[in-house]
Amino acid sequence: MKHIKDVLPSASVKVLYVIYDFETTQNTWYYDKSVPHLVCLQQFCSHCEDAENCGDCVPCGKRKHWFWDDPVGDMLCYLFEHRLWANRIVAIAHNAKAFDLHFILNGAIMLKWKPKLIMNGIKSCV
DSSP, X not given: OOOSOSSOOOTTOOEEEEEEEEEEEEETTTOSEXXXXXXXXXXXXXXXXXXXXXXXXXXXXXXXXXXXXXXXHHHHHHHTSOOTTOSEEEEEETTIIIIIHXXXXXXXXXXXXXXXXXXXXXXXXX
């Protein structure tokens, strides 16, 4: 995997990077759509980007998380937890452009958030 940045962020910018992927099944018996059953995510802070093993890093905390019961809602709640050490959270999805972003967008709408969309033809990005 390539490094996210070639230059380390300044000391004032403290970023938590979160990489996630939804596991889904298409259940046409009850629904005519895909249903997320699990979300897996890994995280690291901007200081640990180059580290092979950052087990000593306090901000990173637990590096791997899984959400089963309400994968979309639980992940959104986790991402929006207050972190004193982080100025910014960057979430990177495995397949955001075509698939995984729709679960996040629907979850945000259900929570009555007003996401800002950047339209690219008929496709959109948050």
